Amino acid sequence: MEEIRRAAVAYYENQPAKNKKLARKAFKAMDKSRDGKISLSEYVDYLKKKKASDFTHQSIFSLLDKDGNGSLDFEEAIVLYYIMQSGRALICKSCNTFLAGAYFSCSQCFFNDSVSTYEICCECYGGKNFKHHDCAIFCDNYTLLRQSRSAIQAAPIKKRRKRHLVADITGGVADLALNFYCSIM
Ligand SMILES: [Ca+2]
Ligand SMILES: [Zn+2]
Ligand SMILES: [Zn+2]
Structure with a gap:
């Protein structure tokens, strides 16, 4: 915490x-x-x-x-x-405790925008105390962040498209900051 x-x-x-x-x-x-x-x-x-x-x-x-x-x-x-x-309002999908520190997330669900993310605490992951789909690859939250960067860099084929994508994402972050305290009201 x-x-x-x-x-x-x-x-x-x-x-x-x-x-x-x-x-x-x-x-x-x-x-x-x-x-x-x-x-x-x-x-x-x-x-x-x-x-x-x-x-x-x-x-x-x-x-x-x-x-x-x-x-x-x-x-x-x-x-x-x-x-x-900030999107840190995450609860372990298995034991329902608040994920205050490092946690694990299913990378397939994380990168698939049509499904919701699936995250679990270190204890549930280490103790294999969870039920999720077959062949799930779990990564900790820091690794996912690094992978997101690789995904952004790998996604576009044309350079122009790449600039747009990065602009979209950084623009999104700026919007988020701007709306941060507006949306808590
Ligand atoms: Ca107090
Ligand atoms: Zn848990
Ligand atoms: Zn999954």
């Missing part, structure tokens, strides 16, 4: 003032009782509204509640926003 927390803080620090303001606004909207902190029930309400019911587990709330005082302050809440929006 500490790694994601550090990433969330670093991400937030590099946001333009406009996005930081949006994050404050989202926090205020979440804080229905206006006491400056998010209670478990405010947290659950927010996630239900965001259709992220997987995340309403008390165990995830407790992970976010770094100081263990039973509520989320703004610094703790930005970690939630980061997890929700």
Whole structure:
């Protein structure tokens, strides 16, 4: 969890003032009782509204509640926003625990855009405690990232097409950053 927390803080620090303001606004909207902190029930309400019911587990709330005082302050809440929006809101498909650290993902499902991804925690993978399709090739999340780069570089045959593809992807990343704190509201 500490790694994601550090990433969330670093991400937030590099946001333009406009996005930081949006994050404050989202926090205020979440804080229905206006006491400056998010209670478990405010947290659950927010996630239900965001259709992220997987995340309403008390165990995830407790992970976010770094100081263990039973509520989320703004610094703790930005970690939630980061997890929700960066695509890190992943739960082990086998044991349903939040994937806070390294995990394994089926590479066939990952690169096939018509199916959903399938990721499992290291314990379930190591213990062969999962059921998935035959001949699945599992890679850890870092390896998948490197493979994605190779896939981008290998995909286009014509150079022109390649530039477009890379532009599409980097453009997409820029859009993501821009919409980051808009979409948490
Ligand atoms: Ca707290
Ligand atoms: Zn698991
Ligand atoms: Zn698969």
